[in-house]
Amino acid sequence: MTPSNSDAIFSALADPTRRAILSLVGEHEELTAGEIAAHFDSLGRTAVSSHLRILRLAGLVAERRDGRFRHYSVTPTPADAVVAFLTSVYQNSLEQLASAVKDASAAGDDAPSDRAVERSA
Amino acid sequence: MTPSNSDAIFSALADPTRRAILSLVGEHEELTAGEIAAHFDSLGRTAVSSHLRILRLAGLVAERRDGRFRHYSVTPTPADAVVAFLTSVYQNSLEQLASAVKDASAAGDDAPSDRAVERSA
DNA sequence: AGCATGTGTGAGCAAGTGTTGACAGACAGA
DNA sequence: TCTGTCTGTCAACACTTGCTCACACATGCT
Numbered sequence: 650m651t652p653s654n655s656d657a658i659f660s661a662l663a664d665p666t667r668r669a670i671l672s673l674v675g676e677h678e679e680l681t682a683g684e685i686a687a688h689f690d691s692l693g694r695t696a697v698s699s700h701l702r703i704l705r706l707a708g709l710v711a712e713r714r715d716g717r718f719r720h721y722s723v724t725p726t727p728a729d730a731v732v733a734f735l736t737s738v739y740q741n742s743l744e745q746l747a748s749a750v751k752d753a754s755a756a757g758d759d760a761p762s763d764r765a766v767e768r769s770a
Numbered sequence: 771m772t773p774s775n776s777d778a779i780f781s782a783l784a785d786p787t788r789r790a791i792l793s794l795v796g797e798h799e800e801l802t803a804g805e806i807a808a809h810f811d812s813l814g815r816t817a818v819s820s821h822l823r824i825l826r827l828a829g830l831v832a833e834r835r836d837g838r839f840r841h842y843s844v845t846p847t848p849a850d851a852v853v854a855f856l857t858s859v860y861q862n863s864l865e866q867l868a869s870a871v872k873d874a875s876a877a878g879d880d881a882p883s884d885r886a887v888e889r890s891a
Numbered sequence: 892a893g894c895a896t897g898t899g900t901g902a903g904c905a906a907g908t909g910t911t912g913a914c915a916g917a918c919a920g921a
Numbered sequence: 922t923c924t925g926t927c928t929g930t931c932a933a934c935a936c937t938t939g940c941t942c943a944c945a946c947a948t949g950c951t
Contacts, residue, residue: 655789681897681898686898695899714947716897718898719897731852734789739796785909815927816912820929837918
């Protein structure tokens with residue numbers, strides 16, 4: 650594996666399409682590559698496949714092969730590098746960050762996802 | 771413009787150099803452009819300037835002009851978009867994320883920055 | 892076996908990004 | 922005012938990235 654995944658993770662997260670894919674997969678238990686691709690009319694199937702490959706290499710999604718299908722799911726604890734980085738930069742504002750997360754946890758069960766993800770690129 | 775521009779933030783964070791700059795600035799109250807550039811021997815001054823511009827447009831750093839100098843500092847609450855995204859994706863693992871942040875906060879009070887950025891093997 | 896389906900991969904092209912070098916603006920000190 | 926310092930911006934180049942098309946591989950059905 651790569652020595653430090655933070656590079657791969659941040660690069661993977663940099664693309665709006667990939668964030669949308671990640672968000673989409675996160676809304677379900679599992680999705681096949683075809684199902685994911687079907688959600689992006691503006692994108693070809695191969696493009697989605699490429700994005701999935703990048704997300705997989707970054708450890709953000711997991712792949713489960715089942716016959717001809719490949720099911721993708723969100724990796725449970727991939728945000729470590731992101732959190733670690735935010736920690737190192739925003740040491741001072743960490744309390745704030747923690748409470749923000751808690752707030753989101755409490756009130757976020759509805760759907761704050763729209764503002765954050767910005768699909769339909 | 772507004773900090774809700776998650777695109778700009780994630781794009782800015784995608785570059786390792788910019789993360790290093792952000793991390794460096796975060797370790798100090800303020801740094802001038804020249805001081806920042808001095809930390810990166812492999813980079814030219816203009817390159818650093820460009821990166822600072824991107825970070826500034828993303829709202830990650832603030833600029834204070836003082837005579838010929840421009841002092842840069844980390845913007846206090848820029849991680850909102852990041853947290854919002856993580857929230858939307860990892861709703862299920864949110865408790866986990868929150869505790870990860872807390873752990874990082876607790877363990878990181880002594881000497882976090884170095885290990886924090888590069889871990890996650 | 893033969894064919895259709897689900898999916899990844901590689902080539903090639905268009906678009907975006909980072910770096911450098913040259914130039915310009917703002918300010919401090921003599 | 923003149924000069925040197927600090928810094929940003931512009932144009933040009935090389936490199937990277939994302940997309941599509943064609944093809945290949947694996948699997949399931951008949």
